[in-house]
Amino acid sequence: MRLPLRDAAALAAAVLAPFLVALALLPLRTGLTHTNLALLLVVVVVAVASLGNRFAGALAAVSAAGWFDFFHTEPYQSFHIRDRADLETAVLLLLVGLIVSQLAARARVLGAVAVTDAGHLERLHEATRLAGDTRSPDEFVRRVRDELVELLALDACRFEYGMLTGRPPRLRPDGSVQVEGWIWDLDRQGWPDGEIELRAVARGRYQGRFMMTPAPGSAPPPLESRLVAVDLAGRAAAALDHAGEPAEQG
Structure with missing residues (x-):
């Protein structure tokens, strides 16, 4: 690394x-x-x-x-x-x-933790405000997608609506990454290869998933950032669930 x-x-x-x-x-x-x-x-x-x-x-x-x-x-x-x-x-x-x-x-x-925590809190507050101000859930999903790119230092991120297909590496709700049924050691091994799935789930209902591509050679973000990413995905799912309509393909 x-x-x-x-x-x-x-x-x-x-x-x-x-x-x-x-x-x-x-x-x-x-x-x-x-x-x-x-x-x-x-x-x-x-x-x-x-x-x-x-x-x-x-x-x-x-x-x-x-x-x-x-x-x-x-x-x-x-x-x-x-x-x-x-x-x-x-x-x-x-x-x-x-x-x-x-x-x-x-x-x-x-000092870095205090600054980071304040930034995460501001990011979540902004997401909550956007969820209330944005009429289209698709637009809110796009904003969350952009937030994920910045938060996790991603190379790319897209949103998929529909049934789950394949078994890509998955960012779990606890901030860990699961690969083929195993918990991936992010600190030692870095990001796994390929896209990483972040599911958008609200009230137990699956709304879609963010497919994230880490920047080549980038170090995984800290656990706090990954948990914020999970929270943002949940808010996107809540917006879609509330609207009762799928998000457009990103």
């Missing part, structure tokens, strides 16, 4: 940023205490963790401790530490960097 661009950039920064900062601090090696130099490197670790993820933050902490040892402890240009106080500072830099990086990464995740 392709690594997201942001995570790839964070991993590169985790390796390079501590090295470059430690190198840039060489002229200040005799003017600053080792404690202050270590604190400056901790700032770099926090910045990397905020940009990337926990792994990038941990890698940055290890990199910062290593380059602090290499450039700023005697013997210089060596990963050997002669002085006990310098050894303690390097160890503390590593430990503090690891702890702070995990906290920074967690804060980033929590």
Whole structure:
């Protein structure tokens, strides 16, 4: 599975940023205490963790401790530490960097979750409003189809009305994906090949299905997004059920 661009950039920064900062601090090696130099490197670790993820933050902490040892402890240009106080500072830099990086990464995740949840809630409210304002259920189905493309980062999506045919991979109401009777491991395997079925069911009555084509190489969306997609499909089914007429082919 392709690594997201942001995570790839964070991993590169985790390796390079501590090295470059430690190198840039060489002229200040005799003017600053080792404690202050270590604190400056901790700032770099926090910045990397905020940009990337926990792994990038941990890698940055290890990199910062290593380059602090290499450039700023005697013997210089060596990963050997002669002085006990310098050894303690390097160890503390590593430990503090690891702890702070995990906290920074967690804060980033929590912030992203809050923004995502707010976006999902707004999307559902908008769908409810459209269901009330749209006279044609076909038009509402088209709007839901467009929402699914954006929400799940799909390459394409179409709506089929009629009886179920074939056994394509199916997005289930609990957000999992079923393939040939088995639950597909989305996190490990990514999207299955081909179109993925999302059934539009309201009050136990089948109204049709959205046939979704994920973008090539795209990572599956989080569970919350998949559950919102299921809810949107249910609202489309409710609109069709209320109108008592099939949706046109999309």
